[in-house]
Amino acid sequence: MELPSGLKYSREHEWVRVEGNIAVIGITDFAQSELGDVVYVELPEGGTEVEANNTFGVVESVKAVSDLFAPVSGVVVEANTTLEDQPELVNSEPYEDGWMIRVEMKDESELSDLLEADSYRAYVEEESG
């Protein structure tokens, strides 16, 4: 399981890369591996408000539909529309070209609720028993 340090991780298996007041959000290597082949991603349009711990979109594998949960609150400034035609990037490059949305954060203090790579790894290992 690849878990780059320097990213923040949510208990819903999203990651956040902080770039100033922008949060770049995607799903973790663990999440994509659990899902299997991703065949469909539905993301909000630019300008949509998202709220921490609420759903912002959907990711679907061949078999399953999973909600995407926003790790932080704010306004979507960009969604990764490349995923419309190449959803498999979520599997192959979850932390790079498989990113999902860029959010202008409303409250950067929400970041402190997220986990560092080490604690996220421990959380996943405990959860998957």
Place this chain on the structure above:
Amino acid sequence: MTNADQELRRTSLYETHKAAGAKMVPFAGYEMPVQYTGVIDEHNAVREAAGLFDVSHMGEFEARGKEAGAFIHKMVTNNVRRLDVGGVLYAAMCREAGGIVDDLTVYRLEEERYMAVVNAANIEKDWEWMASHHAEDCAFENVSEETGLLALQGPRAEPVLAKLIPGGGDLEAIPYYGARYKDVAGCEVLVSRTGYTGEDGFELYCKSADAPALWDALISEGGSEGLKPCGLGARDTLRTEMKYALYGNDIDESTHPLEAGLGWVVRYKAGDFIGREKLLALKAEGIKRKLVGFEMVDRGIPRHGAPILIEGEEAGEVTSGTMSPSLGKAIGIGYVPAANADVGAALEIDIRGKARRAQIVKTPFYRKS
């Protein structure tokens, strides 16, 4: 561990699947592999080369004796009387009111010996239903536990299997929907040219204790032909592309064979079977709704249970849907009013509260090029 986990049953191949790194999920009361390397990879292996599935969870009942043929004939909609030894047919089994108890295949193994192969989730229900009708002069036995079943599917299935039979087994002499006993890798196997994928291939019935050795032999001989172990995920995408019905999704006791597109396995003239009167009446009345296949026009994947809309009004329900790996399109199956069931007709599918355009298409969705 919850109670539900403890009750899950395992096939004789459970350890083989675990060792091969399969992802196991609960299915029809069994712990079964949903995938090994990935659903799309396995799907493509079956379309282009070959795939091997463990379907030992399916149920097998044997009827033996003078009245065995008449008994099975009475239980199912297709004409069991026309089966020769070594013949196989597909059929529905109905209640008197026409509802589908199960869909199944029937084998005539010997003059007076038949086998019915039923869905895993329905083994107990089917057994009770059939046993309650069974004739005096016929032994009827549930042999599901001691029977293993592997599905070897794909254009390279025949050469792979031939390698494991002394002299090659003369497999080309087995017709579609025909079955013969062969010695495969030292095991006695009923080799049946049938399947649930739309590809050529075989279903291999063996003793469940022999299944792991048979599996290993096929995997090791088949690797050079591109054979891959496959899970239930690929089995579902393959059958959906063919619009083969899945019991519990597309058909159940609230549906009858005529609306489900299974009229071709209902043989009224062949004599009496349970449900015949009702199906004749339904046919005379005209079919009210039909199971159709559709492709999405807008983005989104239709899933089981999603409402089908016609001109904004709810008119039916999606029974199966997936992203089709072979077509690269989202496809679905569902019931619509017969008046709106023509190829080309526009539908909308309510996916997460949003109406998305779809269009009825010819099925099977997938055709070999």
